[in-house]
Amino acid sequence: MTAIPVDSTRLAMPIGEAMFTQRSIRRFRPDPIPPADLRLCLEAAVRAPNGGNRQIARFLVLTDHAVIREFGALYREAWWAKRRDERGWTRPEDIPPEEKTYRAAAGLADEMKDAPCIVLALAEPPGWANSVIPAAQNLMLAARALGIGSVPTTLHPTVMDRVHALLGIPGDVTFHFCIPLGYPRGSFGPTRRRPTAETTFVNRWGTPPPWA
Ligand SMILES: Cc1cc2nc3c(=O)[nH]c(=O)nc-3n(C[C@H](O)[C@H](O)[C@H](O)COP(=O)(O)O)c2cc1C
Numbered sequence: 001m002t003a004i005p006v007d008s009t010r011l012a013m014p015i016g017e018a019m020f021t022q023r024s025i026r027r028f029r030p031d032p033i034p035p036a037d038l039r040l041c042l043e044a045a046v047r048a049p050n051g052g053n054r055q056i057a058r059f060l061v062l063t064d065h066a067v068i069r070e071f072g073a074l075y076r077e078a079w080w081a082k083r084r085d086e087r088g089w090t091r092p093e094d095i096p097p098e099e100k101t102y103r104a105a106a107g108l109a110d111e112m113k114d115a116p117c118i119v120l121a122l123a124e125p126p127g128w129a130n131s132v133i134p135a136a137q138n139l140m141l142a143a144r145a146l147g148i149g150s151v152p153t154t155l156h157p158t159v160m161d162r163v164h165a166l167l168g169i170p171g172d173v174t175f176h177f178c179i180p181l182g183y184p185r186g187s188f189g190p191t192r193r194r195p196t197a198e199t200t201f202v203n204r205w206g207t208p209p210p211w212a
Pocket residue numbers: 022023024025026079101104105106108151152153154190191192
């Protein structure tokens with residue numbers, strides 16, 4: 001059987017536009033993502049660099065609403081377990097109003113169960129994260145170019161056995177990211193980052209770059 005060719009020309013958005021407007025999207029419309037678009041995101045993902053070209057990254061794409069609902073409950077539990085460990089927060093009222101990212105992330109923890117699609121980025125042994133992270137970013141940039149929003153998220157050890165059991169993931173396969181995908185409620189837009197003059201050194205730690 002011959003595979004259907006990949007039409008990478010559909011990812012025609014200038015790379016600068018994709019990278020500079022790829023803010024986290026945590027609220028999604030319910031519309032499903034066409035399978036051809038999902039495939040294009042995955043084709044972009046697997047073209048990323050990876051250690052020794054061993055291609056250990058694996059992707060589990062959830063589109064079945066019943067499965068997403070069950071996974072969403074575990075995601076929510078995991079999100080709150082992380083907050084309890086990190087900050088001692090156990091309920092929405094514990095999140096200070098100025099913690100806007102956490103408040104938005106708490107909203108996603110509630111809404112993950114309704115995401116139209118979730119991609120889990122995983123790895124076969126030896127499970128290296130650094131062979132999966134470039135692929136995850138390629139996937140999210142391709143999604144951005146297709147008008148699909150995303151955000152990389154993680155889980156918590158307390159739910160991992162149940163996630164593996166729910167989705168039939170072998171025990172030796174390592175989880176790295178849970179990436180919801182969907183058309184945004186709200187808009188893409190710029191991100192706020194520290195100036196590179198503060199985060200970049202040249203030749204020796206502490207030496208500022210010429211544009212500082
Ligand atoms: C390793 C990692 C873990 C993250 N975990 C979460 C998460 O659990 N929930 C969430 O909503 N966003 C998560 N994010 C997204 C970050 O909050 C987001 O990238 C950061 O706040 C910058 O947001 P912006 O790109 O929209 O400016 C994670 C990002 C990374 C790289």
